Amino acid sequence: MKSKLKKMIISFIIMMLFNIIFSSEIFFDLGIFAPHVGLLYVFGLLLGPYGALGAVLGNILIDFLNGYAIIQIIPSAIISFGVSYLAYKLWYSGFKTDKITKPILNTHYHLILFLSSIIICGFIYSASHAHMSNILFNAMSNYVFVSYLLNFINIAFIIGILGIWLSKKKDFIETPKTSKKSVNKKLYRILFYSLIIVTLISSISFVIDIDINIRMGELVLIGILLFSYLTKPFEYKIQTNNENTIIENIIRQFLLITFIIAILGVLISILNYNFVESMENVNLYLYLMPVLIITDIIIILFFIPGIYILKYINKKVIKPLSSFSEIERFIIENEKIESEGLLNIYSKYINEKNEIGTLARSYTELIKFNNNYIENINEIEGEKKRIKAELDIATKIQASKLPIGAINTDDYIINGYSHPAKEVGGDFFDYYPLNDDDLAIVIGDASGKGVPAALLAMITQVMIKQLLKNELDPSKVLYQLNNQLYENNNETMFITLWVGIYNKTTGKIIFSNAGHNPPLIKENDKFKYLDIDTGIALGVMENFEYVKEELIVSDEIVLYTDGITDANNDENEMYGEERLLNYFNKFKQNKDPIKPLLNDINKFTASTEQFDDMTILYLKIKHD
Numbered sequence: 001m002k003s004k005l006k007k008m009i010i011s012f013i014i015m016m017l018f019n020i021i022f023s024s025e026i027f028f029d030l031g032i033f034a035p036h037v038g039l040l041y042v043f044g045l046l047l048g049p050y051g052a053l054g055a056v057l058g059n060i061l062i063d064f065l066n067g068y069a070i071i072q073i074i075p076s077a078i079i080s081f082g083v084s085y086l087a088y089k090l091w092y093s094g095f096k097t098d099k100i101t102k103p104i105l106n107t108h109y110h111l112i113l114f115l116s117s118i119i120i121c122g123f124i125y126s127a128s129h130a131h132m133s134n135i136l137f138n139a140m141s142n143y144v145f146v147s148y149l150l151n152f153i154n155i156a157f158i159i160g161i162l163g164i165w166l167s168k169k170k171d172f173i174e175t176p177k178t179s180k181k182s183v184n185k186k187l188y189r190i191l192f193y194s195l196i197i198v199t200l201i202s203s204i205s206f207v208i209d210i211d212i213n214i215r216m217g218e219l220v221l222i223g224i225l226l227f228s229y230l231t232k233p234f235e236y237k238i239q240t241n242n243e244n245t246i247i248e249n250i251i252r253q254f255l256l257i258t259f260i261i262a263i264l265g266v267l268i269s270i271l272n273y274n275f276v277e278s279m280e281n282v283n284l285y286l287y288l289m290p291v292l293i294i295t296d297i298i299i300i301l302f303f304i305p306g307i308y309i310l311k312y313i314n315k316k317v318i319k320p321l322s323s324f325s326e327i328e329r330f331i332i333e334n335e336k337i338e339s340e341g342l343l344n345i346y347s348k349y350i351n352e353k354n355e356i357g358t359l360a361r362s363y364t365e366l367i368k369f370n371n372n373y374i375e376n377i378n379e380i381e382g383e384k385k386r387i388k389a390e391l392d393i394a395t396k397i398q399a400s401k402l403p404i405g406a407i408n409t410d411d412y413i414i415n416g417y418s419h420p421a422k423e424v425g426g427d428f429f430d431y432y433p434l435n436d437d438d439l440a441i442v443i444g445d446a447s448g449k450g451v452p453a454a455l456l457a458m459i460t461q462v463m464i465k466q467l468l469k470n471e472l473d474p475s476k477v478l479y480q481l482n483n484q485l486y487e488n489n490n491e492t493m494f495i496t497l498w499v500g501i502y503n504k505t506t507g508k509i510i511f512s513n514a515g516h517n518p519p520l521i522k523e524n525d526k527f528k529y530l531d532i533d534t535g536i537a538l539g540v541m542e543n544f545e546y547v548k549e550e551l552i553v554s555d556e557i558v559l560y561t562d563g564i565t566d567a568n569n570d571e572n573e574m575y576g577e578e579r580l581l582n583y584f585n586k587f588k589q590n591k592d593p594i595k596p597l598l599n600d601i602n603k604f605t606a607s608t609e610q611f612d613d614m615t616i617l618y619l620k621i622k623h624d
């Protein structure tokens with residue numbers, strides 16, 4: 001209740017001040033001009049019936065102080081309240097839209113509604129007061145009509161824009177509550193159009209001399225139709241507007257320019273008024289020229305064409321862009337765009353020979369390409385899942401071919417470890433008894449990584465086992481294996497291999513090398529790299545003769561692939577052979593060295609991704 005009373009008091013005070021300023025000679029000598037009448041529209045639009053009532057009460061008090069009789073004041077007050085309240089009704093009536101908002105000027109629809117409701121209210125107010133002036137004062141009705149109309153439209157237009165802008169900074173707008181009553185739309189449409197038609201007929205009648213009773217009848221009919229329409233219930237729920245659209249920004253700039261032009265028009269009117277008034281035998285319309293400057297420049301020459309330009313921009317540019325922006329809610333990561341509805345929208349603009357047409361065609365093609373891409377991606381993902389499942393099986397198969405755990409006897413212990421850089425790799429190791437005295441020791445590194453290297457490694461591992469069943473000379477085994485791998489090797493794949501046979505009785509190991517890294521041997525409590533013949537990798541050259549070598553193993557021998565020494569850190573520094581050698585010389589614990597070595601390598605490489613397969617095995621001789 002306090003808020004409603006506050007709105008009434010504010011409109012009352014402002015109306016009085018405005019009326020006093022522009023109706024006296026304190027500031028301007030504007031004679032019959034009454035700019036304050038435009039405030040009726042503004043207070044009704046922004047503050048509703050309470051603002052309308054406050055404005056009318058202020059006007060009543062000013063009229064009373066100026067000496068008007070009650071019989072003159074009351075009819076004017078009734079019509080003034082009806083017109084002011086009509087501004088409120090028209091905004092929330094939902095002409096050609098169901099989206100009803102507070103007074104805002106952010107679309108061409110709102111601009112048209114704003115201007116048309118000002119003109120309608122101005123015509124009704126001016127026509128009614130022209131009739132009253134003629135009936136009560138025998139005044140020239142056409143002069144009063146034009147004077148009031150121009151005053152009403154111009155001030156309502158300028159102050160209305162300013163008031164709507166201010167309401168965005170501080171929300172003081174009165175909004176109606178939705179009525180539960182049913183609305184007979186057809187009846188109120190008839191009342192509204194009847195009110196417009198009667199007002200227009202009344203306006204035309206001002207140029208002819210008609211009977212006073214007819215004028216009185218027209219005035220009463222306008223009043224009846226006006227207040228009948230004001231009984232229309234509010235049927236729409238007020239919606240909020242939080243959008244920041246392109247057209248809204250354009251309209252904001254458009255209104256700013258309009259407002260500046262309007263203010264300039266007011267200044268021109270004020271500065272030229274006294275000059276025009278001083279002229280003798282001035283034509284009525286020349287006398288009103290200062291005010292007409294505002295109307296002509298703003299409404300006729302700028303604002304109305306501007307609205308249609310904005311409407312064109314909205315229809316031809318903004319609306320298509322808004323349609324295109326609907327794609328946002330259809331975009332879901334890694335999913336196809338449900339394009340049927342969107343393509344129907346874009347198809348409206350595809351044949352246009354301008355930027356919008358180009359954009360529509362581009363969007364359409366983009367959606368098709370995107371959906372084809374996602375479809376291909378889905379197929380690829382399905383294929384990847386299938387391959388991954390197969391690789392998982394291959395990983396398990398490859399792992400199953402490696403020795404499970406260490407061989408720990410009274411004479412020695414042998415153990416190994418292998419970890420591929422990918423799901424499967426080209427490294428492998430193997431150790432197994434050939435007979436009661438001999439132990440086969442094998443380590444290999446196939447070229448490349450992944451599935452091709454893994455296949456070559458597994459083939460080699462199987463073939464060695466077969467060859468060692470009949471041949472215990474490692475050099476001859478490598479010779480036969482090399483020729484078999486060389487045959488039909490169209491992809492030029494190769495594998496480095498070290499094959500050794502340890503005899504626990506003699507403590508001797510005979511071995512042959514096919515391009516593999518030299519092993520570490522421990523002698524006199526210190527590790528060193530074994531100086532051996534390098535040979536060449538298997539599969540490169542046919543009938544290559546590999547060298548058979550032998551060695552007494554008194555303590556330990558360590559074999560590894562280059563994935564160990566080539567492990568890189570963040571600074572692209574390799575772990576290296578020297579670091580590997582130092583590690584084993586510093587490792588004095590009497591336990592398996594593999595896990596501590598891997599920890600040392602991981603510490604060295606930190607977060608760097610493993611680049612190559614890593615394999616290591618060692619043989620340690622036990623002493624009583």
